[in-house]
Structures are given as C-alpha cells and as structure tokens.
Amino acid sequence: MAVIEVNNINKSFGDTQAVQDVSFEVPKGRIFGLLGPNGAGKTTAIRIINHILIADSGSVTINGIEVSSETQNMIGYMPEERGLYKKMKVGEQLIYLAQLKGLSHAQAKETTKYWLDRFNATDWYNKEIGELSKGMSQKIQFIATIAHDPDLYIFDEPFSGLDPINSEMLKEIVIELRDEGKTVLFSTHRMEQVEQMCDEICLFNNGKAVLKGNLRDIKQKFGKNTVEIEFEGDHNFLDKLKNVRINNRSTGFAEIRVLDGQDMQNILKTAISHAEVYKFERVEPSLTEIFISTVGEDNVNPNELA
Numbered sequence: 001m002a003v004i005e006v007n008n009i010n011k012s013f014g015d016t017q018a019v020q021d022v023s024f025e026v027p028k029g030r031i032f033g034l035l036g037p038n039g040a041g042k043t044t045a046i047r048i049i050n051h052i053l054i055a056d057s058g059s060v061t062i063n064g065i066e067v068s069s070e071t072q073n074m075i076g077y078m079p080e081e082r083g084l085y086k087k088m089k090v091g092e093q094l095i096y097l098a099q100l101k102g103l104s105h106a107q108a109k110e111t112t113k114y115w116l117d118r119f120n121a122t123d124w125y126n127k128e129i130g131e132l133s134k135g136m137s138q139k140i141q142f143i144a145t146i147a148h149d150p151d152l153y154i155f156d157e158p159f160s161g162l163d164p165i166n167s168e169m170l171k172e173i174v175i176e177l178r179d180e181g182k183t184v185l186f187s188t189h190r191m192e193q194v195e196q197m198c199d200e201i202c203l204f205n206n207g208k209a210v211l212k213g214n215l216r217d218i219k220q221k222f223g224k225n226t227v228e229i230e231f232e233g234d235h236n237f238l239d240k241l242k243n244v245r246i247n248n249r250s251t252g253f254a255e256i257r258v259l260d261g262q263d264m265q266n267i268l269k270t271a272i273s274h275a276e277v278y279k280f281e282r283v284e285p286s287l288t289e290i291f292i293s294t295v296g297e298d299n300v301n302p303n304e305l306a
C-alpha cells in the first residue's frame with residue numbers, strides 16, 4: 001500500500017481551478033517530488049494532503065486512512081508560510097514544538113541539540129528567532145518539522161531561501177531520512193534538485209498532474225535524444241541548428257534536444273566547423289526538457305524553471 005494516495009482531487013478558488021482531477025501515489029521509503037512552475041497547484045495539493053484545505057471532490061488517504069486531524073499527527077509538515085514565534089529563543093521553541101508532538105522534555109532537548117549541531121547551529125540555541133536571517137530561521141523550521149521523528153515528511157519548497165551550502169546540507173539530510181526508510185514528499189520548481197534527489201515525481205502544470213512516475217523510468221522512456229556539448233569558440237552556430245531545442249545554454253556549454261528529422265552527426269559537423277569541441281555526448285534529457293516536451297513550449301515560462 002502506498003503511504004499517500006491521492007485520488008482525483010479537485011479544488012477551486014472562485015474561478016481559479018487550482019487542482020484539477022489530480023491523482024498520484026507516494027510509495028513508502030521514497031523521495032517524491034511535486035514539481036511545477038509558480039501557481040501550478042503544488043501548495044494547494046499539499047494543503048489538501050495535510051487536511052488544511054478540503055478538496056471539492058476526490059479523496060486522499062495516509063496509510064489507508066482518509067485524511068483528518070488524526071492523519072495530521074502522522075506527518076512532519078513544513079508549510080510554505082513559515083510560522084515561528086519571533087520572540088522565543090531557538091532552543092526553547094524547538095523543545096516546546098517537539099513536546100507538542102509528544103516527546104518528553106528530555107527527549108525534546110536531546111533531539112534539539114542533536115539537530116542544531118547537525119546544522120552547525122549550536123550557537124543559536126539562546127538566540128531569538130527574530131534575530132535570525134531568513135535562511136537561518138528556515139533551518140530552524142526544518143528542525144521543528146523533523147525533530148519528533150515521524151515516518152512521513154511533507155516539505156513545501158524546503159530549499160527556498162537557502163544558500164548552496166545549506167541546500168546541500170538539507171539535501172543530504174532528506175536523502176538520509178529516505179535511507180532510514182522514511183517517506184518524503186516535497187514541492188519545488190527547481191528541476192535540478194528533483195533530478196538529484198527524487199525517486200518518484202509528479203509534474204504539475206496549470207493545476208493538472210501532467211506526468212508522474214518513477215524518475216528513472218520516465219527518463220528512459222524519453223530516450224537518449226539529447227546531446228550535451230562542451231566547446232570553445234563562437235557559440236553562434238547553436239542558433240543555426242534546425243529542428244533542435246536548446247535548453248541549458250551557458251558559455252561553452254549547451255544541452256540540445258534533437259527533434260524529428262535532425263541528425264546528431266549534422267550537429268557535430270556544424271559544431272566542429274565553428275568551434276573547438278571538447279565533449280559531444282548523447283544523454284538522457286534533463287527534467288527541464290521533459291517538462292517542456294510534456295506541456296509544450298507555449299505553456300512554460302522559462303524563468304519559472306530553474
């Protein structure tokens with residue numbers, strides 16, 4: 001049985017249909033990524049799973065139980081809007097929140113100290129939350145979510161506001177939780193985080209689940225129709241290529257999706273005639289490419305997909 005089962009849920013706010021007939025399953029012991037641009041419906045779906053919002057129709061179960069205040073206690077949930085008491089001290093607050101989740105004072109203190117240490121934040125124990133930067137208070141919120149050691153975690157945009165070092169630290173901890181057998185669902189619009197972490201994904205666009213399943217299977221299904229090229233010299237040849245789509249493009253690098261009728265050898269010939277090519281490799285498409293192929297270029301604001 002899947003840990004979370006979402007069956008044909010719908011949710012509207014006035015004329016906006018935020019979630020439309022969405023279904024997906026989150027298997028036990030996996031990291032599941034809810035992915036999609038701003039406004040795609042991820043937070044609405046997460047709030048329904050956490051019983052903060054009620055779906056207009058459809059159903060959601062956690063470990064086979066229809067969502068309710070009872071299932072809320074099974075989840076370590078980090079909402080998008082972070083809610084910590086600004087005047088309270090970090091240590092005091094983490095201990096208080098862990099006790100609310102059922103830990104004894106001694107257990108709460110022990111786990112608080114352990115996690116502050118893991119996040120290199122032991123010195124913050126006596127600081128007020130209001131004194132912390134956005135990224136720092138985000139880490140405290142994360143600790144508050146995981147400290148009572150539930151089996152299921154739901155994080156809404158956990159990486160927003162974190163610098164690369166702290167993102168990496170968080171990523172390692174999420175993977176560690178999965179390796180301990182916990183189930184993790186998180187939302188993001190950052191494709192590379194999903195590529196690096198997720199076992200399963202569900203892609204949202206305009207309130208609909210447009211692609212879902214095991215990430216490896218999805219990538220294999222899309223085939224190795226993509227070329228990664230590294231070169232030195234004039235990059236203008238990239239604009240001359242026909243029947244391709246260039247997704248990631250930076251100085252001396254491009255990811256080129258080969259569309260119907262284009263031959264990879266032609267791309268290589270064109271590249272060599274304009275630049276010094278160091279690497280030309282056929283690869284599986286990136287998630288950005290998969291997303292664009294699935295929803296169509298017209299439906300994507302590239303600035304919303306990192």
Ligand SMILES: Nc1ncnc2c1ncn2[C@@H]1O[C@H](COP(=O)(O)OP(=O)(O)OP(=O)(O)O)[C@@H](O)[C@H]1O
Pocket residue numbers: 013016017018036037038039040041042043044045080189
């Ligand atoms: N309480 C609300 N009242 C009215 N409209 C809402 C409400 N919550 C969400 N919406 C609308 O529903 C749609 C989906 O929003 P949602 O927050 O679920 O998207 P999201 O994928 O989480 O986006 P983001 O990545 O920006 O957080 C948007 O059009 C949003 O404006």
